[in-house]
Amino acid sequence: MNLLPAFQCHRPATLEEAVRLKAASASARFVGGGTDLLVNLRRGLGDPAALIDLTAVADLATIRRDGDELWLGAAVTLAGLARHPEVLAAYPALAEAALAVAGPTHREAATLGGNLCQDTRCIFYNQSEWWRQANGYCRKYEGDKCHVVLKNDRCYATYHGDIAPVLMVLCADCVVFGPDGVRRLNIAGLYREIGSDHLTLAPGEVLAAVVLPPAPKGRRAGYAKVRIRDAIDFPLAGVAAALTRDGDVIGELKVAITGSNSAPLAIATDVLSGRAWNDETAPILAQSLRKQASVLRTTVVGASYRRRVMQAVARRLVDTLWQQD
Ligand SMILES: Cc1cc2nc3c(=O)[nH]c(=O)nc-3n(C[C@H](O)[C@H](O)[C@H](O)COP(=O)(O)OP(=O)(O)OC[C@H]3O[C@@H](n4cnc5c(N)ncnc54)[C@H](O)[C@@H]3O)c2cc1C
Incomplete structure (x- = not known):
């Protein structure tokens, strides 16, 4: 592992401020618990000028009911999600998936938003700088060649998040906040089948919440x-x-x-x-x-x-x- 690169760290109190900070620096990255991002940065995978810590944004770490929907803020921790009484009562599969992520100390810091937006992974990518350099880098980062699929039409790195598939079968939506306002889409719509660009978030957009519809009887x-x-x-x-x-x-x-x-x-x-x-x-x-x-x-x-x-x-x-x- 390398030392972390030098970056500025911002801790905005509102989503508007978070999005404004992101717009001010093309290489800035949002960070929740940092359990995915910081590991990658220490491997030399990225060199952001700034990190925008979302954990102080008002209301982003709360779970609230709105009519018959349950709104989960993107900065809710996985440990918090797994022990929330309404999640346990109506969506136990979600708590089960949250408890299946990494280890207990990760889950105390790791956030729902970070889990959904975590990077894709590959044996040719999650490696040290010298290993990747010796291999001529790869299409996901700093290179132009995919070592997994040699026809090389795209990057084939794999998504390994535990929470997204559960949210998909529970028919959840997510809410995205950006410079052009708010939009709501289903969870599958957050992703695309390109390993090096697997999120459909526009530059500057932040995942703000996940919305669970009421659980149908008998499901x-x-x-x-x-x-x-x-x-x-x-x-x-x-x-x-x-x-x-x-x-x-x-x-x-x-x-x-x-x-x-x-x-x-x-x-x-x-x-x-x-x-x-x-x-x-x-x-x-x-x-x-x-x-x-x-x-x-x-x-x-x-x-x-x-x-x-x-x-x-x-x-x-x-x-x-x-x-x-
Ligand atoms: C040893 C180890 C084991 C792990 N095992 C698992 C596992 O079993 N299952 C699993 O799913 N994951 C695993 N992880 C990955 C990671 O710990 C989890 O996915 C965690 O939930 C990430 O959340 P975070 O808040 O720490 O993300 P961060 O590291 O803060 O962020 C991850 C990515 O999401 C982006 N991001 C964060 N929040 C937002 C937001 N609100 N809007 C837009 N972008 C955002 C960041 O810019 C970054 O690119 C593991 C990690 C380690 C180190």
């Missing part, structure tokens, strides 16, 4: 992940699912995954609606995952293992939800 949801070190690690494969049973058949099944593509991915499962979940139909989900996920050699663990374990984790998770009372 069961969960999150499961596989990682190298169970105590503290990014998902090699992460699967979120939300299931509504209609008697003996599936009413609705939503599945979203992480650790496969450059963005968290919703898996099309419509074909399973109206059918029972059993040994005959479970392979249909496995097949959808095989077809839609695009797992590549971006982690030290081989792609074929990640592909297969993702299918097994998904099966196990839906089995559990199917049997829940």
Whole structure:
């Protein structure tokens, strides 16, 4: 690890001020808990002139109810999210995913916004400066070549955030604040399938909040992940699912995954609606995952293992939800 580069640190009290500071410096970066960004900066991945700490922005670290929606501020910590009574009561899968992120000390500092906006990862990127230089750098940072996919049309670094897939199956929205005002979009709309530019935030825009709609009656949801070190690690494969049973058949099944593509991915499962979940139909989900996920050699663990374990984790998770009372 290198020393951190020199930068100015700002601690605005309002979102307007945060956005104004960002507009004043093209290389400035927002920071929540810093558990993703500071590690990257110490590897020489970025040289911002300024960091804009969002944790003092009024109301950004609060969870509040607005009618039947639950608003989660982007600076709420993952530890705070996981123990919030309304989250635990109505959206336990979200608390489960928050508790699956990194280790306990990370979660005390790490924020919801930082988790959703965390950088993509790759074995050719999350390396020291001298390692990357020896390798001729890569398309994600300072280079023009992708070492993972040699046809080299884009960067294939992978998104490994645990929270986004759960928010996708819970049909959450996010609220973005920027120089041109406020906009609200669904969680999937925050991402695009380009490893070096995976967020759709315009320059200067900040993620302000996540909005959860009311939980439909009878919906069961969960999150499961596989990682190298169970105590503290990014998902090699992460699967979120939300299931509504209609008697003996599936009413609705939503599945979203992480650790496969450059963005968290919703898996099309419509074909399973109206059918029972059993040994005959479970392979249909496995097949959808095989077809839609695009797992590549971006982690030290081989792609074929990640592909297969993702299918097994998904099966196990839906089995559990199917049997829940
Ligand atoms: C050892 C280790 C293990 C980890 N394991 C996991 C894991 O299992 N699962 C997982 O998901 N993550 C993991 N992480 C990554 C990281 O700790 C978490 O994703 C964490 O939630 C990031 O939140 P943060 O507030 O610290 O983000 P920061 O580091 O503050 O920010 C991350 C990125 O988001 C941007 N950003 C922050 N807030 C906003 C905002 N409101 N609007 C716009 N942009 C914003 C920053 O500019 C930066 O680019 C791990 C990290 C480490 C070091």
